[in-house]
Amino acid sequence: MNRLALLLIGGLAATATARPQKRACSGRPTSSSSSVASLIQPTSEIATTEIVIPTSTSKEVVLPSSTSSSTAAPTTTSVADSTKPTTEALTASYCGAPNSYEILTGTPWIVFSMNYNYQSISGTCCTGYYSVSGSGDDQSVHWSSIWDIDESVNTNLVKGYSFIGLTQNLETTLDSISSIPSKYTWTVSNTTAYKGNVVYDFERQFANLCPAMTSDTKGDSTSSSAQELMIWLQYVGGQVPIGYSEGVVATIDGLYGKDGWKLYQGLNTDTGITVSSLLAPEDSMFDGSFEGDIKDWLLALSKQGIFSTSTYVNVGNAGMEPFWGTVTFDNTLSLRIDL
Numbered sequence: 001m002n003r004l005a006l007l008l009i010g011g012l013a014a015t016a017t018a019r020p021q022k023r024a025c026s027g028r029p030t031s032s033s034s035s036v037a038s039l040i041q042p043t044s045e046i047a048t049t050e051i052v053i054p055t056s057t058s059k060e061v062v063l064p065s066s067t068s069s070s071t072a073a074p075t076t077t078s079v080a081d082s083t084k085p086t087t088e089a090l091t092a093s094y095c096g097a098p099n100s101y102e103i104l105t106g107t108p109w110i111v112f113s114m115n116y117n118y119q120s121i122s123g124t125c126c127t128g129y130y131s132v133s134g135s136g137d138d139q140s141v142h143w144s145s146i147w148d149i150d151e152s153v154n155t156n157l158v159k160g161y162s163f164i165g166l167t168q169n170l171e172t173t174l175d176s177i178s179s180i181p182s183k184y185t186w187t188v189s190n191t192t193a194y195k196g197n198v199v200y201d202f203e204r205q206f207a208n209l210c211p212a213m214t215s216d217t218k219g220d221s222t223s224s225s226a227q228e229l230m231i232w233l234q235y236v237g238g239q240v241p242i243g244y245s246e247g248v249v250a251t252i253d254g255l256y257g258k259d260g261w262k263l264y265q266g267l268n269t270d271t272g273i274t275v276s277s278l279l280a281p282e283d284s285m286f287d288g289s290f291e292g293d294i295k296d297w298l299l300a301l302s303k304q305g306i307f308s309t310s311t312y313v314n315v316g317n318a319g320m321e322p323f324w325g326t327v328t329f330d331n332t333l334s335l336r337i338d339l
């Protein structure tokens with residue numbers, strides 16, 4: 001069974017509030033909660049959705065063979081996106097409300113538009129797919145994240161997550177992963193200011209708390225023993241992570257050529273999952289290009305005592321979290337787990 005366990009993470013990926021409004025934000029301006037995490041409001045359906053490939057005997061969403069989409073019909077276009085710096089034509093765009101996606105056969109990926117707060121979007125937010133090229137570790141997907149989101153409506157609510165997710169070699173222990181090579185490039189074309197980020201988002205789970213590791217629940221990523229791990233390469237417009245109000249948990253040096261990575265942790269109370277966000281130094285973010293072994297980040301977190309290297313890696317993806325703005329991110333990503 002090739003279970004994608006893509007379940008995300010509605011607000012998991014999420015974040016919170018504008019800097020000047022650390023505690024009152026994210027679409028709940030009247031909230032008196034002191035937890036920024038509580039301000040995230042993914043729908044429970046999204047947070048527990050799992051995607052299962054045909055031969056599976058379980059779970060909610062079963063995909064027919066090859067490619068498909070789920071709750072929302074994708075908007076497909078063959079017209080080139082005029083804001084895109086390349087000349088390649090867009091093959092498809094997915095503007096899920098909240099989810100639409102395409103499994104890219106012959107690759108370890110799914111392209112996904114997860115607008116879990118679609119009811120709060122004034123405008124549109126889509127994930128575009130162009131093409132796949134290369135092979136092996138150098139195989140890459142050309143895709144985009146296309147936002148046209150009114151800043152004045154639900155300004156500080158994260159609207160969703162636009163991403164490429166892994167579908168292969170998940171549900172393995174960190175120990176048994178030899179490397180997770182990745183190259184990620186993004187070109188930002190914006191006609192307004194914007195708020196959002198460029199991230200990788202992985203999820204792990206304690207082996208010893210996973211009740212039936214050889215069963216369908218092996219890859220469970222929704223229980224409280226699961227933990228979401230984010231690394232923020234670039235963040236613009238005042239976005240801050242869950243746990244921001246509690247301050248920096250640790251500073252990590254010497255990762256991907258940079259010192260001063262800031263680790264924040266907090267509970268997403270809507271999902272019950274703890275989120276550990278590692279932010280590139282604010283004065284030295286990645287500006288359109290990243291290359292590295294994603295395992296280095298996971299090992300750096302394990303050195304902080306957050307989890308052991310026998311933890312299961314159940315989910316892995318790379319994408320953008322939109323808040324607002326008119327902007328297109330034109331992206332090329334290679335990312336795979338090598339065992």
Ligand SMILES: *[C@@H]1O[C@H](CO)[C@@H](O)[C@H](O)[C@H]1NC(C)=O
Pocket residue numbers: 190191192193194236237
């Ligand atoms: C594009 O976004 C950047 C970062 O927010 C901003 O500084 C710049 O002014 C924006 N460009 C336009 C045309 O609004």
